[in-house]
Amino acid sequence: MKYIFILFASCFLANSQVKTDALNLMPWPQSISVTNGSFALDKNFKVNITGNPNPRIFARTSQFLRRLDGRTGLFFNQGFVTKINEFPSAQLQINCSQSGKIGINQDESYQLEIQSNKITINANSDLGAIHALETLLQLLQNNSTSYYFPTATISDFPRFTWRGLMIDAARHFQPVDVIKRNLDAMAAMKMNVFHWHLTDDQGWRIELKNHPKLIQLSSDGNYYTQEEIKNIVKYADERGIMVVPEIDVPGHGSAILTAYPEVGSKLNFDENTYSLERNSGIFTPTLDPSNPKTYQLLSEIFDEVCPLFLGNFFHIGGDENEGKDWDSNPKIQEFKKKNNFANNHELQTYFTMQLIPMLKKHNKTLMGWEEIMTKNLSKEAIIHSWKGSNEGIAAGQSLVNAVKNGYKTVLSNGYYIDLMLGVENHYLNDPMPKNITLTTEEKARILGGEAPIWSELVTPTTIDSRIWPRTAAIAERLWSNENITDMTSLRKRMNVISLQLEELGITHIRNKEVLLRHISNNQTNTALEDFSNICEPLKLYSRNNEGTEYKTYSPFTLFADASTPDAKDALGFDAAVTNYLKNKSSENQLLVTDYFKKWINVNAELIELSSNAPLIQPLLPLSKSLSDLSQQLLLKIEKKQIVNPTLVNDLLEQCNSKNHADVELAVYNSLKKLVSAE
């Protein structure tokens, strides 16, 4: 009997294996088994809710029905779900034993079972149930005429409790609708922390009724009213997302000091000493840690800001304070000496320690960027680890230091999506450090990770394309099992999820089309889009040289703003090159040479377009280099002619230029591979 059973089992596994690979779930669930049946959808499909969930489940379930109805066009009879146990005989039964409360270490697990005539969601609370609804939407399948769910059993829970996105609303203000649509996308990716960077040198974005000067003098009229903040906090809560506000002190202080220069660190000041920063970079304006007025002001600010937020965490920034103004102010030096602070770092720790009780009074735990960590800092504080190779230190080193010193910590190093790096860089970056042994307690202090989008070069029109779809991969890293690391599977699923995010309201694809139309001066042509599919914006901080090339009010409607990381055609070309170098069959050769012909054509068409589109001019040198190189390689590969290697190498290096239109050619490395191998 035994071998028969094994045979049966392996068939079954193989079978379900095939099926699960075909699914486009993201983040990938902890456990899933799919069988051969299906649950067919029709207009009578209904949902019923039982148990004692938080009311957020009603809004989410109604939204689930509308999204499913929008996808399938089935015209469901069920409208709004507003009561417990309204339709006991409904095909979809959702049961939550208790009401979920947002915060860390909550039970977000769920069980989803799809049978051919019944779907059951069981979750400890609505937090798990709303995750299950997102999974169910992702499971939707169709044939030529109808929609169905595959019969399946899913048991799922997050690997990390902190799965965050940070939006910088200070450098470029991001209106309410931008925040809301990104909260929708976060919920779809099962993310649960929205970190809201509300102040910086470029602006103060939160209304304070007791300190109106902050928005009168330091916001350019771009700020969130308290009602808008409360409205967004509620909107997030209804999606199981905790909002963590950030008021960045003592550095990054230009905005607060424009309104209150008297708490700045400059010895002599007047109302013109500080002003809103229009450039990007690290600036000196810093609060005076020796001045009691500083703490008075901050405590009044916290008293007004804290009640607007439901969560128990408050981010005080604390990063990039170089203390220049501290060094040049004798009073502050004296204060340092008097208190035996060995350096500015200890002085800043003193400053940070004053804030802890101000926040505790409102049941908020203090969180700050890694610079706040010193031997004297309270273990209650949460360390936000962000530095890495860019800052000349080992990636995530502060994360290890933090947990070893007894601090809870969240990782952002490796998740900086504003750096315009490919998704692989972020996806394979695990919060749990490799090759370092940590105790169970130490591991438990690693709460998770957070993707920050800094907005020096980001506008409401372009922000979505800077966040998505790459952040979906980060969401999977933070939710799914650590051994889910297959890039091919990730890219395949991310392409589908990317389109579903647009369906949900994210604008990363549609707005690219608007920008390209604009750049081409509304001349209909595919050349510009083809070119954008092999160009990527300059990476790291190489765009916006010195931080002064672009002002906060500069145009962000250029080709670099329409381009994105993971350029669409780069991978395809690399695969073509790799296959060709392995086996120079005529088929493989054709795949490579077709790209060259396409790019020669793109260059010709761009030249033609440019006669009526000034914004295309800056692209021409790069497209010409690629076209010229393509011509040489065609001669060599197709016509088997001998070409001048110096010329080819010169053209190759021109294709590596970063001096045109703030973009780089994403196909350079593949071209180099080909040239050096030929």
Place this chain on the structure above:
Amino acid sequence: MKYIFILFASCFLANSQVKTDALNLMPWPQSISVTNGSFALDKNFKVNITGNPNPRIFARTSQFLRRLDGRTGLFFNQGFVTKINEFPSAQLQINCSQSGKIGINQDESYQLEIQSNKITINANSDLGAIHALETLLQLLQNNSTSYYFPTATISDFPRFTWRGLMIDAARHFQPVDVIKRNLDAMAAMKMNVFHWHLTDDQGWRIELKNHPKLIQLSSDGNYYTQEEIKNIVKYADERGIMVVPEIDVPGHGSAILTAYPEVGSKLNFDENTYSLERNSGIFTPTLDPSNPKTYQLLSEIFDEVCPLFLGNFFHIGGDENEGKDWDSNPKIQEFKKKNNFANNHELQTYFTMQLIPMLKKHNKTLMGWEEIMTKNLSKEAIIHSWKGSNEGIAAGQSLVNAVKNGYKTVLSNGYYIDLMLGVENHYLNDPMPKNITLTTEEKARILGGEAPIWSELVTPTTIDSRIWPRTAAIAERLWSNENITDMTSLRKRMNVISLQLEELGITHIRNKEVLLRHISNNQTNTALEDFSNICEPLKLYSRNNEGTEYKTYSPFTLFADASTPDAKDALGFDAAVTNYLKNKSSENQLLVTDYFKKWINVNAELIELSSNAPLIQPLLPLSKSLSDLSQQLLLKIEKKQIVNPTLVNDLLEQCNSKNHADVELAVYNSLKKLVSAE
């Protein structure tokens, strides 16, 4: 000398004539002359403001700089404009003698003079100046490398003082960002009245702090807070737009009566007598005009709503009250008899008259749909003329009756953009009645017109494509000289403006792409878009049969929702047919037959797509009919074969079917012309 001067003059005119025709201004200015020079733009371009304008000019001028910078990518040095006379030497000088106040009969005129080294805007107030800035943006020209303005002199002012757009936020709630982007588009088209339909049978959308039940029971959670209302009113005011709120009474009362059944006209009621309407149509729930409580409630509502709005007009609806519940309620019948009201119409006038003082108390003039007009109605009331052939009466008849009876009036009949009619229907519809002689006083009572978008079938995703670009043509009708009626010029300019509206944030083009991607189940293919370019949504009220086929929560993600009036390819095909019938040259024949080949191919590709896209199935019968007819006509025209006339006529009538996917073929009439001529 004389003839030389004439010669010179005519050359000059001819020359400038050519130039003005090339411009894409909308609405077309009252007077424009263009000369041969140009004003070249560079990064040092600056603006200076003098006079005593309203501060709105600073925000508008800063926005003008950002929009111009975004278009040109020039990286202007000037950031925010915040003070009078900041840059006396600036190239663009804006002078406004006084502060503009929104309202009717304000001076909105401006003079714009562009010289090769200087641009001057002179306006009585900032209201005219901000119109001038929109004109200037539309004047932007470019060559292959740079941007410039043609030297020109423009003197401009509106023909009508009421140039409105009405958005129905009741049947489908429209979030704040939808309203704001449409206010931006209105300002770009020099429109100055936003009529906000805030209540109806399907929902109550405005927060009342003193009557919380209205949003608790009658909004499904979709409503504007008072802060959001004030914020939008301010946003509109900054763009020179007056907001006119509408609380629709005594009919269209399901929402208000769901919260307050005690003021309804049904004799016996409980809390379940009334409920939010999920269907479309005209419904009986009506306020009780004989009940003092009704007036108490309305007066309390007005006391809270009126102060939120800056303008001096308040719309009370008053339409489509059939008074069925009045007839069936003996108490109300008794009240009628006691007051000698001959009919329900007189009873409603009594009702309306009670509201006038409630509004006057807040300096608001009462405005209502034409049904409010009877012999006893105060001449202070403004009559909103909307009925026409759809309602079985002569178009705009009430407009003439109103002005002859001494009422001020606004025309909406002929501007119902929810009817999905082609732009020509609206553009050639003039508020000033033809063939009817009116006195100067009577003419003066015609304030202008207003385009209403009723939202039974409209969502935040699709609303822009239902409003724009057609409303730009209505804006021109209301602003420009009555003799500006050339459809060819209108269509040419509208195509350019349409793209500029997207640049400004309107989503009518980008969201269509999102919907089509969705319908094709994300299969990349142009067939669906090609087909959408010859399909239009069913017109008038023929979509949503009986008003019950679609609920307020039905999916609006279907092909009909992605389709728009003025289908892109319909005109081109009609021109091809017309030319071919005039002259059957091989070139003209090819232009026609190419369309047939395209449509045969589209049908084949749609069939292929449908194998993995259920939402394409409903389109196949129509695309097959068109493909089959195309094949027959190809045989006849190209192959000179004899085809079966019965078959051709049957296929032609199948192409006239309205039974598929809520769309109709926009090329039917041209096909019919061709078939009957052949």
